[in-house]
Amino acid sequence: MNADQALRTLLSDLGDDRAAVVELVNLFLTEGPTLLASGRAALKAKDIASLQRAYHTLKGNAAQFGLEGVREQALAIEQAARGGAFPKLDQLAALDQSWAEASAALAAWAANGR
């Protein structure tokens, strides 16, 4: 499911209340970086549980808004963490990159709507 479909689904589920979806998107746009940051902090603190939880949540949110790339990368990190493995830095960098791109598109949608 891509972002377009996801947003459409969300719109339909919320009764075509565009304002509500825009609000959700904006919330996600501020929450996403927080999750990424807390993931990094957990890595630094070697707190595997928090790390896993952060990427799990990011994965879930990404799925909600159809950010397939973000979702998959977060999922990969989450799964590795479940197995006790900490992510590599380049993995995090790639996720950051994905997030930047996807969130730009989302922000554009929220700003002018299609």
Add this chain to the structure above:
Amino acid sequence: MPDLLRGTSAPGDAEVARPGAALSRLPTWLAAWILALVYFVTARGFLLLAEINPSASPVWPPSGIALAALLLGGRKLWPGVFLGALAANLANGSPLPVAILIGAGNTLEAVAGAWLLERFAAGAHAFRTVRNAALFALVAFFVATPLSATIGVGALLAGGLPLAVVPQVWLNWWLGDAVGALIVTPVLLLVGRAGRHPAIQRRWAESVSVTLLMLVAGVGSYFQLPAGQHPDVSTLQAQFVLAAQYSLIPALIWAAVRFGPRGASWTMLWLTAVGIATAMAGNGALSIYSQQDRLVILDVSICAFALILFLLGGLVWERWDAGVRVRDERARTASILAATLEATQDGILIVDRAGRTSSANAQFAKMWRIPPDLLASGDDDRMLAHVLDQLEDPEAFRARVQDLYAHPEASSFEMLPFKDGRLFERYSKPQVVDGRPVGRVWSFRDVTTRHQAEEAVKATAADYRTLAENSPDLISRFDRDHKRLYANRAVEAVMGESRTRLIGGQPGTSAHVEAPAAARSALIEAMDRVFATGELVRLSNEIPLADGDHHYDSRVVPELDAAGKVATVLVLSHDITDQVKARRAAADSQKRLQEAVAIARLGSWEWDVPANKIVWSPQLVAMFGADPEHPPADYAAYLALLHPEDRAMVDARVQKAYADGKPYVVDHRILRPDGAVRFIHSDGQVFQDPTGKVVRMAGTAQDVTEVVEAKRALEKTVARFNEAEAATGRGTWEWDILHDKAVWSESMYLLFGVHPSTFVNNNENFLAMILPEDHAALAKAMGDALASPGPFLQQYRLRRPDGSIRHIRGEGDCIVEADGKVTRMFGSVQDVTERVAQERRFEGLLEGAPDAIVIANDKGAITIVNSQVEKLFGYARGDLIGQPIELLVPEAARTRHVGHRTHYAAERHARPMGAGMELKGRRKDGVEIPVEVSLSPVQTPEGLLVVSSIRDVTERRKAQSALRDAKEAAERAAQAKADFLANMSHEIRTPLNAVLGMAQLLMGARLDEHAQDLVRVIHTSGEHLLTVINDILDLSKMESGNLELAQAPLDPLGLARDTVRMISPRAAERGLEVVLDPAGDPQPFVGDAGRLRQVLLNLLSNAVKFTDQGRVFVRVRGVRRADGTVRTTFAVEDSGIGIPAERLGQLFQPFRQLDASNTRAHGGTGLGLAISQRLVGLMGGQITVESAVGKGSTFTFTVDAPSATLPAVAQPALGAVPPARNLRILLAEDNPVNRKVALAMMDRLGYRADIVANGQEAVEAVQAKPYDVVLMDVQMPVLDGLEATRRIHAQKGAQSPFIVAMTAGALPGDKEKCLAAGMDYYIAKPIRLEALSEVLSGRGGP
């Protein structure tokens, strides 16, 4: 009498009218106006006395009037006081403010005084006690009046009164008011009946005297000598006036003491009036003072007098009250005493110390027959004479009376016999007052009747004792413990013991006599029953005595105590031995009679031969049925009675005996006159004289008809038995072992082909006929039967003398003698040759059958098997015969099989066994084999046999199993294909999503036009590919049967409207219009809205795709059908290019588009219609198409589904808020985005939720407040969802809310973990409205 019951009442209350009743009956306003008027007039009058200040009069009756009026008419009358005072003061020239203030003071004085008096001193009744009278004076003098004086003087001061005169004015005011209140108020309150004590009679003379005295004193006070006539005239006059005035004092006290408060008040008024008048006139004792001073001094003395007189009056009233109370109490006591005296049945006389009659009741006079005039005369001597005259012993009584008067403090009692036979009890008791005897009370009671009754009872008891003692019956009395309390002489006689030893003993036993235990326990039981029920019991018992057993008819009779309970029982036994003996004798003679009758069968006769005269015994006469009066007299007559056929024979015997002189015996018949034939056994003897001449013959005859008939019947039975035996090939035998001699039935001889006359029937000869090979078995069977005596059964063959072989089934049993030895055997044989032959043929049949056949009897024992059974199960035939058939059933099924078998025996018919089940047989080696069994019942003489035909189906099962394996393999392959497809699609979709995402990003980037075109192509192609993949996935799901349809109420019209709205933009791009016709009466039904929308959207997008101009119509029609379902028809009609008829068939094939060249022009995967058709098919409908090339196409599909009612939430208009639901929901979610999504969706569904951010908070929230549902994120900080769930369950147990896991897990095993932790449900993130709605509506609002 009413006085007695009324009790004491407060004296005066009832008689004294309420004072001022007349005033309070007036309307308040009128009473107030009258009061105002009276006040005004009085005030005007007395203000004239004011000297120092015109407003302050030294005598001020209005204050008394006001106080009395408020006490009598209620404080509500205060406006009258105010108005009167105001008017009076205004009229007096006071300025208005001053007048108002003075009026207010006067009013306050009256109101406060009235309130205080009512509150503390009984109000208008104040003068009835000393205390209240004192309180009245206190209130009037020290409280109310100073109040008015102070306010009034204050007002005058304000109005310009010189300060110097203030004390004087105040004193005037106060005393004036006080005199008014103290003198006028009591007069007013006590006027009329209110002031008169009910106990006090009018004392006219005294009233007049007092009045005169006071008049004289008063007038005296006015006396004035002519001035200047005498030098000392003024002194003389003053002395005179003083004397006159002082004479008032005794008058005052007299009035108060004799007339109470009223008298006191009236005299005080008079004193005051006189005092004031003299003071005004300047006369009297105070004439040396100024008028004003005189008045003041007068005031003070009046007040002092008033106080004294009030107290005196109150005291007098109290005394009067006390007097009334004492009088009432005395009257009551006296009346009670009198009533008591008259109510008693005793005659009572009360005399004083001197013995003079002081009082006697009517009963006394009646008892002693004292004439009324004598009683009234009070002549004690005559009365005593009258009394003594009636007594039997008057002197003794007189002496006793004198003795008692000599000892006044003694009490005594005696019985007084009268001359006329009456008897009195006499009591005498001193009457004591303050510990000293003042007289004596005599009481008399007539006890004549009681005495007579007692005497009668005594006499009766004596009578009864005499009766009991002399009764021939046994009479005993027993208590509850069966102890004898009394025994009469008869008992002594029977028990052989004196009653002193009998009493205290148990019934039916003594030192000499002992009744049988049964008789004793019967008697004891009867006593217990009488004690329990109180009813008489009869029984018979016996006692063995020296002269034999005595029988008694006994009655156990209850004796009741005063409370009606059984205290003791009497046992009365009447000797009925004689009756019993007589009865027994009667029974004996009856028995002898019966024996005689039996003997009647034997008769005797005697024949005097020379005289030819026969004497018959009566029995013989009866036997022969002859006339008892005229029995046959001679030999010829005897012969005539014989049966005609036997006459000759009998005659010959008799002749022969006669000739030989020897006895004879003959059996013959007789023909009785009544036609009956009887068999007679006769004998006779011949008696000869010494010459050898027969002189007499004698004999007996016995009727043996019954014996003969019995014998014949027996013979007949035996013959029939033999016939039956012969016919069925049976024979019976009995073998005397000791003598080795056998007795056979006739048919047995026939069976064995030997003749009874030639065959020596012993064991050896019998065995000789048995085939040698069967010898051993038969010998063993019989030997075993003999060894442990019992029956045997053995089949064997025998060779008849004619050489034929017969199969014999022989059975027998032993006859055991008393000493345990077997002396004989008996039994039967049966020829079973034919059956054996049949069995052989049957066995041949069995052996020829292809199936294994097992025949079992009704007890489940195997009786026959064929050789296929041996082969199939591996048992030898001998191992199976006689064994239970369960031997062939697998161990696990054996118990069940026994039940089935029993059931089958009850409901027998041929059928396959265990229909539909895979049956197993068990081989000897334990291997279980699949079998098919068919059963059929055979009814045989030996009982029910069940034939089981068993077929080994191992091979067939193998084939079936192979087939099943193949099918499953095919299905697995299909599933694998489906799975592969699904996985592949997923694998493709993931990178494709990336491609699309990138393309989207690129489109947003700054690219040149060409590059943008390229990117757009990439995006469009990607989208197309995604659609194709989705479609393929759908199709594959449908084909593998993995597609599940939702079942929820839906609104087809709304659905169509939504779909039309979705397609409208695309249609508009192509200049087309999509029109929805709502007129088809569509009905809500249960179905999958998403899939229906998919089909409709597909049809619509095709219609739009293939139509260049015109319109597309959508029609929805609903038809409600009788079975509760709805058939809904959706039709999509376009005006497009149409479809050629020959292509219509391919339309719904997957991957077929009508024109390959169209693909590019129109896009689409070519799967849409195929998917639609399958979806419609899954929904129980079908899709059809009508088309004409160039004109357009109409696609129609129908759906049959159960009718539904739409829940309110299922049809929210866009933007409308669905009604809030009453479900208590807790959302535990740490992530704000997820939280918001969930809340927004719940809001849309009409739910509200409380929020917590982690598991710990969730646990606390659930603890604090009840929730129906907890939506629980699994991954949360502090405490995760799984642990939170466990804790909630641990705390709440059965009260736990419904916990729904929400997780973006999707990892294998996650769901199981949630459920294992105790979560009830699981929804995946991202959350979808549908899933949320499903889980929440599934919970339902409470």
